[in-house]
Amino acid sequence: MPPDFISNLYVFILAGFVGFGLIKRVSPLLHTPLMSLTNALDAIVVVAAIIITGRHETPLTTTLGAIAVAASFSNMVGGFFITDRMIRMFKSGAAKKS
Amino acid sequence: MPPDFISNLYVFILAGFVGFGLIKRVSPLLHTPLMSLTNALDAIVVVAAIIITGRHETPLTTTLGAIAVAASFSNMVGGFFITDRMIRMFKSGAAKKS
Amino acid sequence: MNAAAIQQYLDFAYIAAVVLFILALKWLSSPVSARRGVLAGEVAAGLAVVATLYNPELVAYKWIVIALIIGAGIGIPLGMVKITAVPQRTALSHAFGALSAAMIGIAEYYVGLSRISRFEMGEIAMEVIIGSLTFTGSLIAAGKLQELLPQRPIVYKGQNIVSLSVLGAAVLLAAALVIHPEQTVLFPIMVIVALLFGVMLVTPIGGADMPTVISLLNSYAGFSAALLGFVLNSKVLIVAGALDGSSGFILSVIMCKAMNRSFTNVLFGAFGTVQVAVGKIEARPVRSASAEEAAEILDAARKVVIIPGYGMAVAQAQHKLRELHDILTKRGIDVSFAIHPVAGRMPGHMNVLLAEADVPYDRLIEMDEINPEFPRTDVVLVVGANDVVNPAARNDKNSPIAGMPILNASEAQTVMVIKRSMSPGFAGIDNELYYLDKTLMLFGDAKNFVTSIIKELNAVAAGT
Amino acid sequence: MNAAAIQQYLDFAYIAAVVLFILALKWLSSPVSARRGVLAGEVAAGLAVVATLYNPELVAYKWIVIALIIGAGIGIPLGMVKITAVPQRTALSHAFGALSAAMIGIAEYYVGLSRISRFEMGEIAMEVIIGSLTFTGSLIAAGKLQELLPQRPIVYKGQNIVSLSVLGAAVLLAAALVIHPEQTVLFPIMVIVALLFGVMLVTPIGGADMPTVISLLNSYAGFSAALLGFVLNSKVLIVAGALDGSSGFILSVIMCKAMNRSFTNVLFGAFGTVQVAVGKIEARPVRSASAEEAAEILDAARKVVIIPGYGMAVAQAQHKLRELHDILTKRGIDVSFAIHPVAGRMPGHMNVLLAEADVPYDRLIEMDEINPEFPRTDVVLVVGANDVVNPAARNDKNSPIAGMPILNASEAQTVMVIKRSMSPGFAGIDNELYYLDKTLMLFGDAKNFVTSIIKELNAVAAGT
Ligand SMILES: NC(=O)c1ccc[n+]([C@@H]2O[C@H](COP(=O)([O-])OP(=O)(O)OC[C@H]3O[C@@H](n4cnc5c(N)ncnc54)[C@H](OP(=O)(O)O)[C@@H]3O)[C@@H](O)[C@H]2O)c1
Numbered sequence A, B: 001m002p003p004d005f006i007s008n009l010y011v012f013i014l015a016g017f018v019g020f021g022l023i024k025r026v027s028p029l030l031h032t033p034l035m036s037l038t039n040a041l042d043a044i045v046v047v048a049a050i051i052i053t054g055r056h057e058t059p060l061t062t063t064l065g066a067i068a069v070a071a072s073f074s075n076m077v078g079g080f081f082i083t084d085r086m087i088r089m090f091k092s093g094a095a096k097k098s
Numbered sequence C, D: 001m002n003a004a005a006i007q008q009y010l011d012f013a014y015i016a017a018v019v020l021f022i023l024a025l026k027w028l029s030s031p032v033s034a035r036r037g038v039l040a041g042e043v044a045a046g047l048a049v050v051a052t053l054y055n056p057e058l059v060a061y062k063w064i065v066i067a068l069i070i071g072a073g074i075g076i077p078l079g080m081v082k083i084t085a086v087p088q089r090t091a092l093s094h095a096f097g098a099l100s101a102a103m104i105g106i107a108e109y110y111v112g113l114s115r116i117s118r119f120e121m122g123e124i125a126m127e128v129i130i131g132s133l134t135f136t137g138s139l140i141a142a143g144k145l146q147e148l149l150p151q152r153p154i155v156y157k158g159q160n161i162v163s164l165s166v167l168g169a170a171v172l173l174a175a176a177l178v179i180h181p182e183q184t185v186l187f188p189i190m191v192i193v194a195l196l197f198g199v200m201l202v203t204p205i206g207g208a209d210m211p212t213v214i215s216l217l218n219s220y221a222g223f224s225a226a227l228l229g230f231v232l233n234s235k236v237l238i239v240a241g242a243l244d245g246s247s248g249f250i251l252s253v254i255m256c257k258a259m260n261r262s263f264t265n266v267l268f269g270a271f272g273t274v275q276v277a278v279g280k281i282e283a284r285p286v287r288s289a290s291a292e293e294a295a296e297i298l299d300a301a302r303k304v305v306i307i308p309g310y311g312m313a314v315a316q317a318q319h320k321l322r323e324l325h326d327i328l329t330k331r332g333i334d335v336s337f338a339i340h341p342v343a344g345r346m347p348g349h350m351n352v353l354l355a356e357a358d359v360p361y362d363r364l365i366e367m368d369e370i371n372p373e374f375p376r377t378d379v380v381l382v383v384g385a386n387d388v389v390n391p392a393a394r395n396d397k398n399s400p401i402a403g404m405p406i407l408n409a410s411e412a413q414t415v416m417v418i419k420r421s422m423s424p425g426f427a428g429i430d431n432e433l434y435y436l437d438k439t440l441m442l443f444g445d446a447k448n449f450v451t452s453i454i455k456e457l458n459a460v461a462a463g464t
């Protein structure tokens, strides 16, 4: 077992509890934006992809890394963009009048 | 910085979020038992105290450890005991009739 | 600054990102704070990306920059798609996320080849399998939703056995790799088999079942990112993956509950389910009405509830419905929208569409809240909804939707239903509601019919 | 089994304990699942303790066993105290928890002396200071609540400056130790100074303010355990400490909100606050009534709300109130209890007392829920409550309790107040409610007066 496995497991379990607790409380009104937002957050794998690409160890890993960077960065950019667009559409009656 | 500091910080932050999320939702009805339950959970420091005592390195540390074992174990035993007693007092009207 | 010191800064940047991620989800819980949530997410992502660029391990930036530019080039248009294209965009983004996770896992295998332990090999294999099948599965889902691929379920005899064998093959290859990580030839085969399994997993499923599948794939994409975090020992990936994974998981569960499917049915069985054959529906008499009559009835009401469904999305009738809402509201009529959790084809589908059309969100009422209101409602206007108002869910224990919670439209004084024909909805079953005495069928396309009603209402106003 | 393998089992046992801890708190959220929550906590604690006994580092068990027996010997009687003694028991248990954390931190300092880094020294010093001050502070709090120490605030001129200097000295000693960890002579001095600061922190605070202090000390005890987890690199301690710490913190915040004190006021200022001098209360006429009249009024009502307060706890009137509730309910009168979040002297104080007296918890209604009911209430019976029904909180901007949310007793048809005199409550201010035309004062001890009312009610029943 790698030395950090246990601490990673703690992080995973706790983050899972945090996730369940928070997402259960997201208003059904916002379930569609929720999907696109978590998608954008998940695109954080781009940091791992950047490291693989930039370490430049073999042409193969650099290529795989660059594909991963492009794929996840497109998710990040597009995900935040569309989430923000959708969220801005939600207006309360009060806000609409003013 | 000790090597595990960062992973401990993750655990602390995530556990803090979990704690806030959960405790905010505890019914005010149960705020008194909540205090005694978290107290009993906190008495888990007994595991650290056991290790200090059992390593038996110097008379000083063994003594400090033994005091710590007694203090925290009394919290653990007493905390669960009184929490359970209090909780058992809470009965719903339906339960009372049956 | 030496590498260790930089690493500390990076660690703190990632921790800050994690905190912001959590706050982002927290703030998303209500429309009032949701924009702040998106902002928090953006700051977190920006912080993490910029910090990573300072990582001392990086030696060449060229490909990073090129890939980032390409990524932005793909992402920006994908962020600008029409709201109606959101389902397929979501499926596509799961494909991208899974692709990325799989690519990194594969690269990690080749990089670490000489010093890989069995445990790590197991983690990598699991990660790459889940990432690969999610990639192809999501692509198929996106293709079906975009109608590039046939929407209907593609099935053949013995399909389940073939699919399971393919999955079994992938798992066996993974096991062989765990025992002999140096057998590099097995690795690409495992990836290909997993990709194939993704295709076989989603192809048999009908287009209408895609939302459930998308949520599950969402959860897979998240968990594969978390697994990748274990492989790379990156806590920020673990947290982001766990958040994304639990989100997809909860959305699937919510959908299951609202469709009254069991949870295991979705996790293990939903993929195999084939659309129930449409039972022969006998022709029974219904009362139908014209736009003029509908307008008169609406005009005379004090409390109107509009129930939108998938048909509203198909017809793009949300803007016209907002107009109708405005006109009636101006006449002092209390108008609200009743939103069933699985109305449409995506969780929250009706809400985004109506929000897009500028309906204030406080007029969008959830099922549990609006159901007690129906007995006090004069007119219910059902617009392209079917299953979500089908009383069979309550009355007929043998119905495929038995037990599914529904909107109790039938309790209102008068029910008017806009749809094009008597053909059934997603579940493929007849709807008793249409045959009630209090029900008037308004046959036609949702958008056109609502437009006509609005015209009539304005005529009435002009007439008086 | 080698040590590494055992360590793995221990790690998994601790992870299981953490999961169970979280579930324990989750299940505590409602009275229906609360017992399951306690059980989960017990299993978790048992698992962790038993697992630890297998730790290969342990060489001698004698002192462990002796200490465990002593601990059980102290803990069991402390678990059997009367419910009315719960506040001081809680304070005492914070003292024990903090003592334990401080002892371990001290031991860790002496054990690791030769290889301690500055960073670790800083962690240990912080941990030991917080643990020590929480220990003595909690002891003083327990002493005041048990009335072993004078309840009144003990103050002298320049107190704040002296106390802050003592804290400053502890911090300076800690800083010196971080720079020179080998200066062992400084360490015990730092501990003593911290212990002293704990005493100085709590002594100036009046007995009635103790609950806020207890919650804060709860949070300190939790965070010192979490810090200890950092020192020992034990994640189970970090999680348990963070859960306990956030619990104490949230309870303090809830109390602050319900008392309309600002959050910073509690964190930094509450300790300095001295009870507001009781303003001279002019003698104004009030209407008082006898138990017989009170019984008649109650008997004629259809809806009665009982508002218990600190006086009910003092008089131990909860059992008699349950009797009253039962009698009235049997006569078809709708009786409920309105619970203010800070009624009494401890969060949840009224709830446990009434639950102890067997009042079903669905008759205990929270403030926000019951407030809209008062206009429809025939009789409000205030039993030893004062501040929580004081309309000055709403009407008088200059009142010390201005802005504190209250139970709107004054909106009922008739208000009856049981207390012994016209003297004020915790906040030390007069209460307009007592002078209203609709208000009847029932002077007497809560328990005795309720007993008399019950007697009269039974007499009425026997008479008819
Ligand atoms: N929301 C989700 O996440 C999700 C996920 C998976 C499955 N589902 C399922 O999808 C269904 C959703 O229920 P629903 O009531 O919204 O939809 P539905 O039951 O599928 O019914 C839609 C109705 O709209 C009508 N329609 C279609 N195009 C129209 C147009 N242009 N103008 C007017 N009417 C039109 C159709 O009748 P005509 O053909 O006669 O016009 C059809 O009966 C549920 O069974 C649910 O379980 C939902």
Ligand SMILES: NC(=O)c1ccc[n+]([C@@H]2O[C@H](COP(=O)([O-])OP(=O)(O)OC[C@H]3O[C@@H](n4cnc5c(N)ncnc54)[C@H](OP(=O)(O)O)[C@@H]3O)[C@@H](O)[C@H]2O)c1
Binding pocket: D208, D209, D210, D211, D212, D255, D258, D259, D308, D309, D310, D311, D312, D314, D315, D341, D342, D343, D344, D345, D346, D347, D348, D349, D383, D384, D385, D386, D387, D388, D389, D418, D419, D420, D421, D422, D423, D424, D425, D426, D427, D444, D445, D446, D447
């Ligand atoms: N719950 C918490 O966590 C907490 C924490 C800190 C502070 N506090 C504060 O405590 C106060 C609680 O309000 P409260 O309305 O419950 O209590 P209160 O304002 O302190 O009033 C209690 C009343 O009970 C009467 N009383 C005392 N002994 C009695 C007896 N034996 N029989 C009959 N009456 C008796 C007293 O009047 P007589 O002397 O005339 O009988 C007094 O007016 C609030 O100001 C709150 O902010 C609460």
